[in-house]
Amino acid sequence: MPIKSICCLGAGYVGGPTMAMIASKCPDIQVTVADMNEQRIAAWNSDTLPVYEPGLDAVVASALGRNLHFTTDIRNAIAGADLIFVSVGTPTKSFGIGAGRAADLRYIESAARLIAEVSEGHKIIVEKSTIPVKTATAIKSILAANSPHGATFQVLSNPEFLAEGTAVEDLESPDRILIGGETTREGNAAVEALASVYARWIPRERILTTNLWSSELSKLVANAFLAQRISSINSISALCEATGADVDEVARAIGMDSRIGPKFLKASVGFGGSCFQKDLLNLVYLCESFNLPHVSEYWRQVVHLNDWQKSRFVEKIVRSLYNTVSNKRIAILGFAFKKDTNDTRESPAILVCRDLLLEHAHLAIYDPKVSEETIRQDLLSAGVSPDLIASNVEICSDPYSAVTHAHALATLTEWAEFRTLDLSRIYDLMLKPAFVFDGRAVLSLDALKAHGFEVFVIGKGL
Ligand code: UDX
Ligand code: UDX
Numbered sequence: 001m002p003i004k005s006i007c008c009l010g011a012g013y014v015g016g017p018t019m020a021m022i023a024s025k026c027p028d029i030q031v032t033v034a035d036m037n038e039q040r041i042a043a044w045n046s047d048t049l050p051v052y053e054p055g056l057d058a059v060v061a062s063a064l065g066r067n068l069h070f071t072t073d074i075r076n077a078i079a080g081a082d083l084i085f086v087s088v089g090t091p092t093k094s095f096g097i098g099a100g101r102a103a104d105l106r107y108i109e110s111a112a113r114l115i116a117e118v119s120e121g122h123k124i125i126v127e128k129s130t131i132p133v134k135t136a137t138a139i140k141s142i143l144a145a146n147s148p149h150g151a152t153f154q155v156l157s158n159p160e161f162l163a164e165g166t167a168v169e170d171l172e173s174p175d176r177i178l179i180g181g182e183t184t185r186e187g188n189a190a191v192e193a194l195a196s197v198y199a200r201w202i203p204r205e206r207i208l209t210t211n212l213w214s215s216e217l218s219k220l221v222a223n224a225f226l227a228q229r230i231s232s233i234n235s236i237s238a239l240c241e242a243t244g245a246d247v248d249e250v251a252r253a254i255g256m257d258s259r260i261g262p263k264f265l266k267a268s269v270g271f272g273g274s275c276f277q278k279d280l281l282n283l284v285y286l287c288e289s290f291n292l293p294h295v296s297e298y299w300r301q302v303v304h305l306n307d308w309q310k311s312r313f314v315e316k317i318v319r320s321l322y323n324t325v326s327n328k329r330i331a332i333l334g335f336a337f338k339k340d341t342n343d344t345r346e347s348p349a350i351l352v353c354r355d356l357l358l359e360h361a362h363l364a365i366y367d368p369k370v371s372e373e374t375i376r377q378d379l380l381s382a383g384v385s386p387d388l389i390a391s392n393v394e395i396c397s398d399p400y401s402a403v404t405h406a407h408a409l410a411t412l413t414e415w416a417e418f419r420t421l422d423l424s425r426i427y428d429l430m431l432k433p434a435f436v437f438d439g440r441a442v443l444s445l446d447a448l449k450a451h452g453f454e455v456f457v458i459g460k461g462l
Contacts, residue, residue, distance in 0.1 A: 003029060003124075003193055007081035009111045011035035011044055011070060013051050013167075013274070013343060014128060014160050015087035020060045021171040023068035025201045032069045034077035044070035052342040052369050055168035078118045083194065085158075086111050086139075087128040092278050101285035103132050103278070112139045116146035119153070124190045127157045130223075130275065132282055133216045136180075154190035156181045157212050159219035164273065165340030177207045180215020220286070223279040224299055229264040230271045231305040237267035237459030238312065247459025248441065267459040269412060269439030270309040270348040272337030277303055277346050310348050313410075314355040316456055317437050321407060325361040329431075331402040334413025334440070335367035335375055342369040344378050348439070349412040354382045357392055364394045364402040368415055400429060408435035414442045423451045 006022065008015045011033045023031040035041050043050035049060060060068065071077055078084060088107035093099050108129060115125060125143070127136060136155045143153045157180035162170035177198045181191035195207050210218070233251055240247040247267040255262030271277075280303050287296035318325050337347035344350065353363055357379070365375055372395040379389050396402040399418070403409050403426050411418055419442060427434055436448055438457040448455045 005030045007032045007077040008085040010087035017167045023063035032077040034074040053167045083124040085126045085128045101281040112142040116143045119151035120149040122152045157215035180210045180212040220283045227276040231302045234309045240459045241461035270306045272347040274345040325359045328407040329362045331406040331409040332365040333411045335370045339415045366396040366402040404429045410437040414440040418442045
C-alpha cells in the first residue's frame with residue numbers, strides 16, 4: 001500500500017529538515033511533524049525557523065501549509081499516519097547504569113508507548129534517532145504489549161546521515177539511504193513502502209536495504225569512523241607542531257592516496273556536534289555490554305584524543321601568554337561546533353572557554369549565528385559559575401569589538417567570514433604583542449605573520 005500520510009515525532013535538527021524535504025518532493029503525501037515543545041513548533045510555523053541551515057527556508061516554504069504541517073498535537077498526528085518516524089533526542093545517560101556512555105532511551109520509550117496507545121490498523125514505525133543496536137526489539141515489544149485497539153506494526157531502522165550546515169544538500173542528494181527491516185514478507189513490504197517514498201527523488205541504486213541490526217549498527221560505525229579520522233589527523237597535528245611538519249601538507253599528501261581519500265582530514269581544535277561523541281560512547285558501551293573490552297578500549301581512545309586536543313589548545317594559550325591569562329581579555333571568534341549552523345552541542349568552544357574562564361580570563365565572544373542566551377547557558381551547563389559568567393564573559397556583535405584591547409584572539413569555528421577579516425585593523429585594535437591561536441586553521445598563516453601577530457595554528461606550531 002502506498003504511503004499517503006507520514007508523521008514525525010521530534011521537530012529537531014534531524015526531524016524538521018528531513019520531513020520538509022520529503023514533503024517538498026512528495027506533494028501527494030501529507031507530512032506532519034509533531035513535537036511537545038510549543039516554542040519550537042511555533043518557530044517552524046514562523047519566518048524564523050528554529051534551525052539555521054543554508055537553503056532550508058525555501059524547502060520549508062515550498063510545502064508549509066500545503067502538505068507540511070508542524071503541530072504539538074502529537075496524538076492526532078500519530079492517529080492519522082501510515083508511517084511514523086521517531087526522531088526524538090537520544091542523549092548520553094547522565095546517571096545510573098552506563099552513565100556517561102549509554103544512550104538515554106526514555107524519549108524513545110515514551111514515544112513507543114504513545115504510538116501503541118493511539119494507533120489503530122497497521123502502521124510502519126521508523127527509527128530515525130540514532131539508537132543502540134537492538135532497540136527495535138524493545139520498541140516492538142512495547143508496541144505489542146500496549147495496543148488497546150489491536151493495531152499491528154512493522155519497525156524499520158532508517159538512520160540519518162545528514163551533516164549540519166549541509167543538511168539540505170545531503171537530503172537532496174545523499175550518498176545512500178539505508179533502510180533496515182525484518183527479513184519476513186511483512187518486513188520486506190514495509191521496507192519497500194519506505195523505499196518508494198525516497199525513490200521519488202533518489203536513484204534506486206543508492207537505496208540500500210539490510211537487516212535491522214546492520215542498519216542500526218551502521219549509523220554508529222559511520223560516525224565512529226568519521227570521528228576516528230579526525231582524531232587520527234589531530235594526533236598527527238601535535239607531532240607536526242613538534243617537528244616542523246605542516247599538518248595540511250601531510251593531510252594533502254596522504255589524502256591523494258585514493259585508498260585514504262581527501263575528506264575529513266582537517267586538523268582542528270577537536271570535533272563537536274550532537275553525534276560523534278555520543279555515538280562513539282554508545283559503541284564503547286555496546287562493546288562493553290557484549291564483553292569485548294579490547295574493541296571498546298580501541299574506540300574510547302578516539303574520544304580521549306579529542307578531549308586532549310581541546311585541553312592542549314587551552315594550555316598553548318596559557319603558556320604563550322606568559323603562563324597567566326588572569327584578567328586578560330581574549331577574543332573568541334566562533335562558538336558553534338562547525339560553520340553554517342547555530343548548533344553548539346558538544347562544541348569544542350564550550351570546553352575551551354570553560355577552561356580559560358577557570359584561569360580567570362575575560363572572554364569577548366563573537367559568533368554570527370549563536371545567540372547570547374545559548375552561549376551563557378552552555379557555559380553554565382559546563383560548570384562555570386553564574387558569577388564568573390556574569391563578570392568575565394562579554395558577548396560581542398562583531399569581531400572587531402571582540403578584539404578591541406584583547407591580548408589574544410582564538411578562532412574556534414571555521415566561519416567563512418573570518419577568512420576575510422581586516423587583519424591590519426585587528427592588529428591595531430589589539431594589545432601588543434598580539435597573539436592569534438587559530439584552532440580551525442581559518443586564517444592565513446603568512447598574512448598573520450606579515451601583519452606582526454604572534455601566531456599559533458593547530459598542526460603548524462608557532
Ligand atoms: C536527532 C536524533 O534524534 C538523535 O538520535 C541523533 O543522534 C541526532 O539527530 P536532533 O534532531 O538533533 O536529534 O535532536 P533535537 O534537535 O534535540 O530534537 C529532538 C526533538 O524531539 C526536540 O524538539 C524535542 O522537543 C522533541 N521531543 C523529545 C519530543 O517531541 N518528545 C519527546 O518525548 C522527546
Ligand atoms: C555528523 C556526520 O557527518 C553525519 O553523517 C551524521 O548524520 C551526524 O554527525 P555533523 O555532526 O553535523 O555530522 O557534522 P560534521 O560535518 O560531521 O562535523 C563534526 C565535527 O567534526 C565538527 O566539529 C567539525 O568541525 C569537525 N571536523 C570535521 C573536523 O574537525 N575536521 C574535519 O576534517 C571534519
